[in-house]
Amino acid sequence: MTSGRPAEVVERDPAPGWDAAGFARDVAQACRPVVLRGLGRDWPSTRAAARSWQELADYLIGFDAGLTGQAFVGAPAIAGRYDYGDDLEGFNFDRESLTLRQTLERIDQAAADPGRPSVYMGSLPAEDYLPGFDGDHRVGFLPPTARPRVWLGNAGRVACHYDTYDNLACVVAGRRRFTLYPPDAVGDLYVGPIDHTMAGQPVGLAASAEPGDPRYPRFEKVRDRAAVVELAPGDALYLPKLWWHQVEALEPRNLLVNYWWDGFSAGLDAPFVTLMLAMIAIAERPPAERxxxxxxxxxxxxxxxxxxxxxxPPARHGILGALAEGNYGKIRASVMRMLRGG
Incomplete structure (x- = not known):
């Protein structure tokens, strides 16, 4: 059931004095997307990209650890729209193991010749693939655990999906278009399988379909709720966890750096784990019991x-008192005993 309200995105200037607590208070707590124009305009990578793709490639290769990663490679016919195949069994692209240097070369070649396959490589942890890169790309209001990841490719589209962590996405080269739907649109996006995905997260199948597709009648209720945001090099978008987003790279050569973290975590346990456990504990019980x-x-x-x-009085709240007062560990220990059958 959706509320019918359109997605809301605000723009604000990054506050120079923000630390993690200030950003959580001023931005993240509202659980709304926020555009931060110019956040990464002075990064060395952004400045190199403004001069040329080759300068950017040279800058990245200067950090290259030589590891291989999985790249999506799509025939020209799909126009960079990486998705499922017609029957949801397979996909409309191939996967290849490429080094960073090979990926950069293939992107450049495909950009110069539209008859070549497009290439997309995403979610490369910089600390593994580009050691030292993070020193040039620190964001003062993120916690130390939020480490940069690199996404690069030709013009293309990543299917509508959500993240289970907060996300700061910063454009370095090219332009990106984000089409956003709020979390409560989940029931009308016709979400695909959660255990057979393109890159880890389930996708909203209806978001990339043509208007009026008879397979997805409920989607028409939420199509107009989408917010569309375009980012230029140096711009950033804060995406709260569970916000749906379809991402389009609009130029022949593109690079994005993102950071994932949970600004409100009380410990190691994540909400999505609780959701998965609730599926097996509750989802198939009778409606009245649910x-x-x-x-x-x-x-x-x-x-x-x-x-x-x-x-x-608070003194009588027991393990329902503040988690920071030791109750996180008490509840977790109790849950672990229950799961072990103790």
Whole structure:
């Protein structure tokens, strides 16, 4: 069930004094996408890209560890639109193991000759593939655990998907177009399999379909809710976790750097793990029982009316007291005993 409200994206200038706590307070807590124009305009990579693709390639190769990574390689007929095949069994592209140097060369060749296959390589951890790169690309308001990843390729489109971490996406070369849908559009995007994906995350099949596609009638309710954002080199987009985004690289040669982190984590456990466990524990119970569990999840977890023990003094909240006061470990230990059957 969707709310019918269009997605909202605001623009703001990066605050020079932001630290992780300030960014969480001023931006991330609202769980809304925010465009940060010019955040990476002074990065060495962005300046090199402004001069030429070759200068950017030379800059990157200066850090190259020589590792191979998986690249998507698409025939000219797909126009860089990497997706499932017609039957959802396979995909409309091939996968090849390439080094960074090979990928850069193949991107340049395809950009010069549209008859060549397009190439896309994404999510390369800079600390592994480009050791030293992160020193030139630090973002002061991100926690130290948020490390840069590199995404590069020809003009193309990555299918609509979500991340389970907060995401800061910074354009270095080319332009990017993000088409965004809020998390509550999940039921109308006709999401594909969660265990047979192109790159790890399930995708909204309807978002890339032609208008009026009879396979996805509910999508027409949310098509106009999308927000479209275009980023130039140096611009960045903060994407909260669970926001759906289709990403288009608009130039023949493109490079993006992103960072993933969880700004509100209380420990190692992630919400998506809880969701997966709830699927096997609750999803196939009778409707009336699922409704009863929904009431308990609302009361104890989502807390629309505040703390579930607000009628008691804090000293009597027990393990429902603040997680930072030792209750995270107590609850986790209890859960682990239950999972072991203890």
């Amino acid at each position: 409704q009863a569990w929904r009431a308990f999840f609302d009361h104890y977890v989502f807390r629309p009316d505040g703390h579930p023990l607000r009628h008691l």
